Structure formats: C-alpha cells, structure tokens
Amino acid sequence: MDQDIGRSKRFGTTHRIARIFLVWALVVNATGHSFILIVMPTLGRLLGFGDVQTGLLIGVSALLLALSGPFWGGFSDRKGRRPVLLLALMTAAGFLLLLGGIIHNRAVFDHSGILFAVLLCARLVQVGFGGGLMPAAQAWLADHSCPDQRAGAMALMGMAFGLGSILGGVIAWQMSATALFPALTLIAVLILSAMLGVFLTLHDDERKTGPYRAKPLFSSEGLANGFCSLLPFLAVTVCGLSVYGLLYQVTPLRLQDVFGFSAQQAMQQSGRMMMLSLAGMVISQGVGVRFLRCHPMTLLQTGALLAALAMMGATMAPTLMFLTFSMILLGVSLGLLVPGNLALLSLAVGPDAQARGAGINAIAQGIGMATGSVAGAALYQISQIAPYMLNVVLLLVILGISLFLRRKYVFAV
Incomplete structure (x- = not known):
C-alpha cells in the first residue's frame, strides 16, 4: 500500500513538469500537421505542382508515417522514449523551416519537378524520423501513470491532438493567405520550444533505458x-x-x-x-x-x-x-x-x-x-x-x- 502511494506521489510531482512539456510538444506537433494538411492543396498549386502530385506528397508521407511507427516503437522500448521524442521534434521543426525557406526563395528553383523532388524527399525524411513521436509519447505517459490513471493519461494525447488541430486551423485561417512564411516559422519555433522543454525535463525510467528484460511483444513462440x-x-x-x-x-x-x-x-x-x-x-x-x-x-x-x-x-x-x-x-x-x-x-x-x-x-x-x-x-x-x-x-x-x-x-x- 505504501509503495502504491509513493508511486502515485512520484508520478504526480517529479514528472509533472515533464508531462506538461510533453503535452505541449504533442499540441504544437499537431498544429504543424494540421496546418500542412490545410494549406498544402493550395500551396501545391502555388509552387507549380499538379493536384495529383500534391495528393501523392500527402498520401505517401501519411503511409510512411504509419509504417514507421512499429520500428520506432521497438526502438523506444529498447533505448528509451527521450531520444525518439527529441529526434521527431527536431525533424518536424526542420521540415517546416525548410518549407518556409523554399517558399521564400522559390524563384531559385527553375523547374517545378526539381522543387517537388526536394520537397518530397524532405517530407519523407521528416515523417520517417517523426513516426516515433506518438508511440514514444504514449509509452512515456503509460510508464508514468498507474493503471487506474491510464485512461486519463491517454486522454491527454487526444486532447493535445485536438487542441493542436484547432490551433493549426486558426493559424491557417489568419495567416496562410498573406503570411505563409511567418506562419511556418512561428510553428517551427513553437516546436523547438517544446523540444527544449522535453530535453531539459523529460527523462526515462532508469529501468527502461537499456534493453528490456522482458520478451518481445511478438516473440517467435507466441x-x-x-x-x-x-x-x-x-x-x-x-x-x-x-x-x-x-x-x-x-x-x-x-x-x-x-x-x-x-x-x-x-x-x-x-x-x-x-x-x-x-x-x-x-x-x-x-x-x-x-x-x-x-x-x-x-x-x-x-x-x-x-x-x-x-x-x-x-x-x-x-x-x-x-x-x-x-x-x-x-x-x-x-x-x-x-x-x-x-x-x-x-x-x-x-x-x-x-x-x-x-x-x-x-x-x-x-x-x-x-x-x-x-x-x-x-x-x-x-x-x-x-x-x-x-x-x-x-x-x-x-x-x-x-x-x-x-x-x-x-x-x-
């Protein structure tokens, strides 16, 4: 009984600031995701892409994002949540800054095909390395919540996604028409602020920073x-x-x-x-x-x-x-x-x-x-x-x- 009370207290105090920054990271990442989905169809035409090319840019990246999840999930279970979270946030901010730079200097690219290839490669790199954000965040929240608090911890993720999606829609509504480059830069800065907070406050359970002693989720015999x-x-x-x-x-x-x-x-x-x-x-x-x-x-x-x-x-x-x-x-x-x-x-x-x-x-x-x-x-x-x-x-x-x-x-x- 005393152990359960101590565990609950530790989860409620030591990790509270880290949890705040993790939720903030999920909010601003969802903001960037929502903003890109809203502006990309129009932005694609602005950059000279066909509608099919823009659809391919969104669809292929979404597929890779989903497929990379199990890999980063396994990596996170072996090496810890923190490195996966930091890598995902860094690549998310980097992609937004690169996209803003491309928009600001699109005259440098004299052929839309080259510009599309550059943007597609950048997007694939971003989602390839960012596919671990949600699995690692969900796992960290599960690591630091008692079983009777698990639903509340999972609700934090959904709440963060919803808030971020709303914020991305508001930024797109207010800034996308006249201030696309500043909007992308703003979101990137918000993501970098979350990454700094995660870097300074979030740490893995010491028992979970090395290879886990437990069998894999899908062992060969099971x-x-x-x-x-x-x-x-x-x-x-x-x-x-x-x-x-x-x-x-x-x-x-x-x-x-x-x-x-x-x-x-x-x-x-x-x-x-x-x-x-x-x-x-x-x-x-x-x-x-x-x-x-x-x-x-x-x-x-x-x-x-x-x-x-x-x-x-x-x-x-x-x-x-x-x-x-x-x-x-x-x-x-x-x-x-x-x-x-x-x-x-x-x-x-x-x-x-x-x-x-x-x-x-x-x-x-x-x-x-x-x-x-x-x-x-x-x-x-x-x-x-x-x-x-x-x-x-x-x-x-x-x-x-x-x-x-x-x-x-x-x-x-």
Missing part, C-alpha cells in the same frame, strides 16, 4: 497469440478512424449538394463543423475522462453508443444546425471512446511493450483514415446518406467489440 490479443483494439482503431476520415471526405460535399452552399461556403462550414467537433472531443477528454475517472471499458462502450446515436442524427439531419449538433456530439463521444480503447490496449500489452503496441496501433490509424476517405467517396456516388449509414454500422461494430472484450477479458485497474 506471434499468433500476441497479435490476436491486440486484434480487438486494432479493429476499434480502424473503425473509429474510418468514421472520422469518412466525415472529412463527404461533409463538404453534402453541404454543397444537399444544403445548397457554394463550394467556398461548403469548405468554410465544413471546417467550422469539424472544428466544433474537435472542441467537443477536447472538452470530453479534458473534463469527462480525466475527472470522472471511469473504467476504460465504460468509456469505450459509452463513447461507442453515443457516437452511434450522433451518426444516426447526422444521417437524418434536416437542417444545418441539427447536423452541427450531431457532429459536436460525435466529437464528445469519440473523446470518450478513443482514450478508453488506448487505455485498454496499453493495459493489454504490459509495461515492457508500450511503444511497440502504440506503434502497431499507428498502422491501424493510418488504415482507418485511408479506408474512411476511400469508402466515403465511393459510397457518396451511390447515395448521399450511404456514408453516414456505414459510419453507424462501424460504430455498432465497435460497441459489439466492447461487449466481447468485457466478457473475454478482465482488466484490473
């Missing part, structure tokens, strides 16, 4: 069993990210075709709607998860049920206000569902494979986003509400998985 044990959580990740990726794809189209907005108005309204949804997600993670301290399984089931109801409302939404309310409720619901699933996955993989488990989950996140976008575009050609109906089915699948997990596993938290 490969099938190890992977099968993660399948339910990975399936939840794929379904959940598919829901969000689908909405990003079809919401502007529905606003234009059903509600009669122009293309520009549809983009603005869609951006506002997704921003409000993210705000709902941030609030539910920052308040609901961290202060209510529900069991992760309760968070997963409640989030899945509320999200399914929200998507049913979005499917039948007769007005813009009703659709907006449904999207806000969806954000609140995902704010419960996602940290609940991450906490359960973290508890399932055990203390010595946190980063590897998070890295494998990153692949599921990439699959979900890609699948949602493709499925949304294809189904929208059949029916304007078919993508939303698919989302309802996916969320009911998540609810079914949660019921299966409750019966099959008992997580002592």
